[in-house]
Amino acid sequence: xxxxxxxxxxxxxxxxxxxxxxxxxxxxxxxxxxxxxxxxxxxxxxxxxxxxxxxxxxxxxxxxxxxxxxxxxxxxxxxxxxxxxxxxxxxxxxxxxxxxxxxxxxxxxxxxxxxxxxxx
Amino acid sequence: xxxxxxxxxxxxxxxxxxxxxxxxxxxxxxxxxxxxxxxxxxxxxxxxxxxxxxxxxxxxxxxxxxxxxxxxxxxxxxxxxxxxxxxxxxxxxxxxxxxxxxxxxxxxxxxxxxxxxxxxxxxxxxxxxxxxxxxxxxxxxxxxxxxxxxxxxxxxxxxxxxxxxxxxxxxxxxxxxxxxxxxxxxxxxxxxxxxxxxxxxxxxxxxxxxxxxxxxxxxxxxxxxxxxxxxxxxxxxxxxxxxxxxxxxxxxxxxxxxxxxxxxxxxxxxxxxxxxxxxxxxxxxxxxxxxxx
Amino acid sequence: xxxxxxxxxxxxxxxxxxxxxxxxxxxxxxxxxxxxxxxxxxxxxxxxxxxxxxxxxxxxxxxxxxxxxxxxxxxxxxxxxxxxxxxxxxxxxxxxxxxxxxxxxxxxxxxxxxxxxxxxxxxxxxxxxxxxxxxxxxxxxxxxxxxxxxxxxxxxxxxxxxxxxxxxxxxxxxxxxxxxxxxxxxxxxxxxxxxxxxxxxxxxxxxxxxxxxxxxxxxxxxxxxxxxxxxxxxxxxxxxxxxxxxxxxxxxxxxxxxxxxxxxxxxxxxxxxxxxxxxxxxxxxxxxxxxxxxxxxxxxxx
Numbered sequence: 175x176x177x178x179x180x181x182x183x184x185x186x187x188x189x190x191x192x193x194x195x196x197x198x199x200x201x202x203x204x205x206x207x208x209x210x211x212x213x214x215x216x217x218x219x220x221x222x223x224x225x226x227x228x229x230x231x232x233x234x235x236x237x238x239x240x241x242x243x244x245x246x247x248x249x250x251x252x253x254x255x256x257x258x259x260x261x262x263x264x265x266x267x268x269x270x271x272x273x274x275x276x277x278x279x280x281x282x283x284x285x286x287x288x289x290x291x292x293x294x
Numbered sequence: 295x296x297x298x299x300x301x302x303x304x305x306x307x308x309x310x311x312x313x314x315x316x317x318x319x320x321x322x323x324x325x326x327x328x329x330x331x332x333x334x335x336x337x338x339x340x341x342x343x344x345x346x347x348x349x350x351x352x353x354x355x356x357x358x359x360x361x362x363x364x365x366x367x368x369x370x371x372x373x374x375x376x377x378x379x380x381x382x383x384x385x386x387x388x389x390x391x392x393x394x395x396x397x398x399x400x401x402x403x404x405x406x407x408x409x410x411x412x413x414x415x416x417x418x419x420x421x422x423x424x425x426x427x428x429x430x431x432x433x434x435x436x437x438x439x440x441x442x443x444x445x446x447x448x449x450x451x452x453x454x455x456x457x458x459x460x461x462x463x464x465x466x467x468x469x470x471x472x473x474x475x476x477x478x479x480x481x482x483x484x485x486x487x488x489x490x491x492x493x494x495x496x497x498x499x500x501x502x503x504x505x506x507x508x509x510x511x512x513x514x515x516x517x518x519x520x521x522x523x524x525x526x527x528x529x530x531x532x533x534x535x536x537x538x539x540x541x542x543x544x545x546x547x548x549x550x551x552x553x554x555x556x557x558x559x560x561x562x563x564x565x566x567x568x569x570x571x572x573x574x575x576x577x578x579x580x581x582x583x584x585x586x587x
Numbered sequence: 588x589x590x591x592x593x594x595x596x597x598x599x600x601x602x603x604x605x606x607x608x609x610x611x612x613x614x615x616x617x618x619x620x621x622x623x624x625x626x627x628x629x630x631x632x633x634x635x636x637x638x639x640x641x642x643x644x645x646x647x648x649x650x651x652x653x654x655x656x657x658x659x660x661x662x663x664x665x666x667x668x669x670x671x672x673x674x675x676x677x678x679x680x681x682x683x684x685x686x687x688x689x690x691x692x693x694x695x696x697x698x699x700x701x702x703x704x705x706x707x708x709x710x711x712x713x714x715x716x717x718x719x720x721x722x723x724x725x726x727x728x729x730x731x732x733x734x735x736x737x738x739x740x741x742x743x744x745x746x747x748x749x750x751x752x753x754x755x756x757x758x759x760x761x762x763x764x765x766x767x768x769x770x771x772x773x774x775x776x777x778x779x780x781x782x783x784x785x786x787x788x789x790x791x792x793x794x795x796x797x798x799x800x801x802x803x804x805x806x807x808x809x810x811x812x813x814x815x816x817x818x819x820x821x822x823x824x825x826x827x828x829x830x831x832x833x834x835x836x837x838x839x840x841x842x843x844x845x846x847x848x849x850x851x852x853x854x855x856x857x858x859x860x861x862x863x864x865x866x867x868x869x870x871x872x873x874x875x876x877x878x879x880x881x882x883x884x885x886x887x888x889x
Contacts, residue, residue: 224670224685234675249682257676305756306598331757332595334781373690391689392668430791434759464597464756465627468731487840489630503729518840547810550780
């Protein structure tokens, strides 16, 4: 399956970006093929509002079934949940480290937004 | 790392003067001026700008007159009356929604990124400061406020500082919401007037809505002892900590004219009280930190 | 005639000036309409004590999608600049609180699957206060959008009345909405560094809007003459000055009307009104002369 991880850079050694809506980008990792690709998220920088929603859309459109990030706001969470995506927050370290944690089942799924969102 | 936001509901209660004093009293913090519409904190903290970035928020439409045939579709559909009879877009009224762009059969409309302000990272004698300037007549959606807060948090993390002190905006709209969501503590500064109490209640309701711990202090309390007591009663009723009462003293204006914070300018009762209030804020935040860990 | 009272800085005395001006002008024999456009923190009712005769909820339009008709083409999400509607993971999601009511999604849906539903942003109340027609708006707590409510407060006014608008503080969107279309803006300030700093911003705003304006200095003497210096330099008229009278602050704190508690101040407001009338007349004459000149220079009706 495909998992999306918020990233501050383009490779698996990049640090996890703690933000979701305005993350630099996402690494979509395919756990079956072990391939990964980078999707840039920076067009969201200047959006007047709704960055979390656009980020959620990007993740869903990329076919991810799970999202791993630092923090996730309420609108983004709602969007992801509606699309059936599992959300894991509180991640840190590098993208590679987080993938390993996910594979070994040591990450816990979040039941709700863990930050109040950036109100526009 | 903790965030404390100072708000007022009503404007002119003395928020910024008090925040400037906190800048002097607090150690190891980043100051953030989130009153981006009418920022004043810099007049006391005298920031030296180290970094400046343009702020873009949304879009604005522009009609290329050579391509325009005057069919009027855009004017019919624009819900903000932003397009004149001569097919010129009023940039103040334009909401950047793009309806005209999608409707135009001649592709004569261009949707452009709009620079709506600037934000700055600065050094001051009191530590680092993040502030911003919203362009005149621009939409104060809260996005710039959120950006200032984000940058302040980043700076605090980078420099291993424990605290962000935020000068919030008046009112209860977008910018205030953006200033307070996710903060650890709100200090509402009010004045003992009917308007002050009325507006205080609204801003407290807002803080409650976002489940943020709140404290209240009264500035210029000796203007009206009765209403000051009403405010104390309100705090008791709501189980909100009444952090203190600052007397009216024109030393506040003198300090402002001298360009320094009140607590630096004078040891009058005003300063003593502001210090007392600061200590309570500091204590409350530290206790929470200890409890959490 | 429409006079708006604004300021860059909060707490300078906008509402005090607006309410007292409205009552003084009523006493001069005019029909006055008072519009409190500070919908986040309306205060004028505390002083004018209106009898409220009607209350109306104000709603903005937000999208509602007919799931039967929707083909999930995603056009609505593409068009929406505010992420209020989007298609993802086989679903149409709407975020009504982000909607600006532009109608883009309705226009773009090829299946006509989207209809307009109202979302309440606040209420407006209309009434009378001792012979002054009164309207104010109250924004719902946690509601982000005030401009639609401000527009509702300003709707349906009789332009032949003297309309006094109490604007919110600042220079951004809600203030623009309040002040737009006025014949004159009074900028209220105080002679302090913060007051002057914010006055300059407010002056920029009013100049951008192209409305005739003047300054009222409140609590004159509390600081220095910095505001007077600035106005002289910029050629801005100081229409009135009020001294730093503690009695005014105390009366204000009790929700009292200054011209009733301290009648010696009534004349300030009468003179202020006459000066504003004169300034509007002068501007109209100037505008007509400019028009006439341009008309002649460009060859008249040809």
